[in-house]
Amino acid sequence: MSTNTAENKAAAVIAYAFPWPGWVMTNNYTHHTAPTQFVEAGSIRFAYRRFGAKLDIPLLFFMHFTGTMDHWDPAVTDGFAQDREVILFDNAGVSSSSSDVPTSVEEMAQHAAAFIDALGIKKVDALGFSIGGTVAQQLTIDRPDLVRKLILVGTGPRGGEGMASFTPEAQEIFGAKYDPPDELWLRVFFTPSEPSQAAGRKYLERQRARKENRDPLPNERVAPAQAAALQKWGAPTNDPYVYLKRITQPTLVVNGSNDVLVYTVNSFILQQNLPNAQLILYPDANHGSQYQYPELFVAHATLFLNA
Amino acid sequence: MSTNTAENKAAAVIAYAFPWPGWVMTNNYTHHTAPTQFVEAGSIRFAYRRFGAKLDIPLLFFMHFTGTMDHWDPAVTDGFAQDREVILFDNAGVSSSSSDVPTSVEEMAQHAAAFIDALGIKKVDALGFSIGGTVAQQLTIDRPDLVRKLILVGTGPRGGEGMASFTPEAQEIFGAKYDPPDELWLRVFFTPSEPSQAAGRKYLERQRARKENRDPLPNERVAPAQAAALQKWGAPTNDPYVYLKRITQPTLVVNGSNDVLVYTVNSFILQQNLPNAQLILYPDANHGSQYQYPELFVAHATLFLNA
Secondary structure (H helix, E strand, C coil): CCCHHHHHHHHHHHHHHCCCCCCCCECCCCCCCCCCEEEEECCEEEEEEEEEECCCCCEEEECCCCCCHHHCCHHHHHHHHCCCEEEEECCCCCCCCCCCCCCCHHHHHHHHHHHHHHHCCCCEEEEEECHHHHHHHHHHHHCHHHEEEEEEECCCCCCCCCCCCCCHHHHHHHHCCCCCHHHHHHHHHCCCCHHHHHHHHHHHHHHHCCCCCCCCCCCCCHHHHHHHHHHHHHCCCCCCCHHHHHCCCCEEEEEECCCCCCCCHHHHHHHHHCCCEEEEEECCCCCCHHHHCHHHHHHHHHHHHHC | CCCHHHHHHHHHHHHHHCCCCCCCCECCCCCCCCCCEEEEECCEEEEEEEEEECCCCCEEEECCCCCCHHHCCHHHHHHHHCCCEEEEECCCCCCCCCCCCCCCHHHHHHHHHHHHHHCCCCCEEEEEECHHHHHHHHHHHHCHHHEEEEEEECCCCCCCCCCCCCCHHHHHHHHCCCCCHHHHHHHHHCCCCHHHHHHHHHHHHHHHCCCCCCCCCCCCCHHHHHHHHHHHHHCCCCCCCHHHHHCCCCEEEEEECCCCCCCCHHHHHHHHHCCCEEEEEECCCCCCHHHHCHHHHHHHHHHHHHC
């Protein structure tokens, strides 16, 4: 029987023998077991988790409004981790990461770039959800060298439709009380239909299933700062979509048919204005369509990433 | 060594032993070798071809404006035929089928239903391209029992945007001369970009590769009759999209990012108004996006059909 020490030695031999880009080394971590690690970049201490098959290009996840690493769906992250390395992180000021949340997407993108550089990573695939999708867009424009492919989920362009402020639906949903409080996400991510709500309850179960070393909920300064950044991003301008021509990376745009947080038409606008974008919209789905159809989403995104 | 007779006997034994829905029997035919067969329905003699894995539900293809069975892309039809039975046919009055082309989508859908009934088939998955997508929609409304799932490619709803007549781009494209004449399809199906045109030339090569028993080109009465039917379908009305609520079958809507024959926004409109539809738009693609990305399209559609 092998001991842990013997296994470690075997892994070291394998790593030495197959050191080229594309060689595979899996760690045994999953969404639930990956430890929270830290890396310093300037004055900021970033929290992150890494797991999955260690190919040459990891998939870096950019989180939604007020979300922590624990808000990602294990069915999605572990699904991707079968084929590639997954990296989750808290951007500056959120949950386990130090400093303050800036009030612009541009600063958030600078922080993300600093985090990637601090890890010594030269190229990522970027998956951005909601405000995370705006940060991923901005990062791709600022540092095109860092991003191979882009996945934009439940997000929109600068000056997108209904993006100058929170939508009326979002104001109502975020203004209501929930017991337990995380049932908020049943309304943010899912439609009122019975099948969508049932999928939402399964998402919540999966999301709650990490018991050890969860990320703390964000402090009270996070939501106003992120809201201010979103408001600047969504402010109407002349020719708001011209900037999208600068994102030449292959992009996959994904959303639900009925996103009431960032209206679905914004996903169509992204696809129509990005030079090289595929669009997938899922039926009877709201802002969190990727959590309603996690296996299908991972299959679609894997086809895109592996193409 | 087995003889053909021995193989036939073995196949008969297998067919007898596994007669339940879902059992697999493949014939050896492909897009290029499947013979044109005929079936009578009332006064009409329909031409069709069948090939592929004989599962319980075949995939029936509905052809575009002035197209014959030979205009389908073998990379698509043979791609699907790995997993399921594929049926191509000429609707009434087109190419090898007798009678005249009617001047309404409703009559075309009645003919299609008569063809399916004549084959003794109780349920199909329907893949409709362009005008074929309008016929597949109408068939699904008229005979919901016949259709399990629907794939709508490069098509639009009744009263869709720019559908009251041929688009200006379509008028220019169909009005020009091509040498050889089938290079028309390079402009109908593909964008002007170099990669799209290169994909188009590969499509034409694949499409021309069937040498034996090709379908004759349609006679001069086909285009005007189909154009009249399209014009009625596209005529503006009040609340033109309400009828889509009656199509409750799972539907996959597919198009290119820049369809200039049936504007891409019509695919978005279909998805937004159908009760249970997924939308996929491909980058840098025109009316024939499924021929530009045949492997990806088959992979996406197979995920949809097998879900």
